[in-house]
Amino acid sequence: MKRSTARILTTHCGSLPRPKDLLDLMKAKLTGEPYDHDAYGKRVRSAVAETVRKQAESGIDILTDGEQGKPGFFVYVSERLAGFEPGRGPRPAMFGAEVAAFPEYYKQYFSTAMLGASIAPIVPMVCTGPVSYRGQEAGARDIDNLKAALMGLAHEDVFMPAVAPSGVGRNEYYRTEEEYFHAVGRAMHHEYQAIVDAGFLVQIDDPFLTELFSYSSLSAAECRKTAAMYVEAVNHGLQGIPAEKVRYHTCYGINEGPRIHDVPLKDIVDILLQINAGAYSFEAANARHEHEYHVWESVKLPEGKALIPGVITHASNIVEHPELIAERISRYARLVGRENVIAGADCGFSSQATYSTEVHPTVVWAKFQAMAEGARLATRQLW
Secondary structure: OOOOOOOOOEOOOOOOOOOHHHHHHHHHHHHOOOOOHHHHHHHHHHHHHHHHHHHHHOOOOEEOOOOOOOOOHHHHHHHHEEEEEEOOOOOOOOOHHHHHHOHHHHHHHHHHOHHHHEOOOOOOEEEEEEEEEOOHHHHHHHHHHHHHHHOOOOOOEEEEEEEOHHHOOEEOOOOOHHHHHHHHHHHHHHHHHHHHHOOOEEEEEOOHHHHHHHHOOOOHHHHHHHHHHHHHHHHHHOOOOOHHHEEEEOOOOOOOOOOOOOOOHHHHHHHHOOOOOOEEEEOOOOOOOHHHHHHHHOOOOOOOOEEEEEEEOOOOOOOOOHHHHHHHHHHHHHHHOHHHEOEEEOOOOOOOOEOOOOOOHHHHHHHHHHHHHHHHHHHHHHO
């Protein structure tokens, strides 16, 4: 993992808006309509090339494929893991406490955003048999597309996101949740290892850890016990992979919302640091979490670890001023060391394939450019 040894490096969380013509092909595939398989594969490849080039041109140092070939978590899981089938009945409610507090807002929001704006209905998966990995071909294709896109582009490092064991669906087969999550971790290890073997960093995407504390009806003690099991499952999946090849990303899932039930970082930071990762990516730019840099005044970052705080947010179309971004970077650098800070984003900008992303695609690139300028300003201040 490249460190900020001479300057502040920039990255983001992974998902980026997909082009409309790719969304059209993706929608046809998901809904069972006729589509050209070869044209679909070629368009995913060219979309990866386009988004990687735009990242580099916008000043991003640590690049990824923008998840251009992945419609979202649930479809991705169904393609990569055996032992799952579509769930029956209504989709489980999301963000229960938030929705209860602001029902009118969320009725409007879910009709036009997140899962409600996806190109096809999102059906959560249910585990009904032994879990195994079957995504070798799809994973190899993702890796090949990203390698091709990187040719001729200057970059410091490359990462590829993969889902955490806790984000793949509901268990109806294994005797215990612990047994289930460990089985998923073993299966996902194949993907984590393939990404690292390709020469990339693997990013474990896990908004489900914070969701547990923010929205669960469990007691505080039960939440921590469950979280410990989540951590064990992630680390089980990462077994044998050097920590310096791993980034761990957690967030709060809601792109635009009141967010009053988000669990404070101070309540989970000790759990976060138990993940066998070399860097930790988390929300730090939006108005619910910007103050949480103070956590690192009392929490010591373990030796050899790095932070990727969000210095731009996915929850607003306002483009952050470079001077504010530099200030955000410098706060962390002065607390944990300049070499241990990489500038990042709060979350992805299109976790689901949708025609209507919360942050407009043109604004995403402007945010990246502002982050790059902010990193240059911070570098001049810190070196």
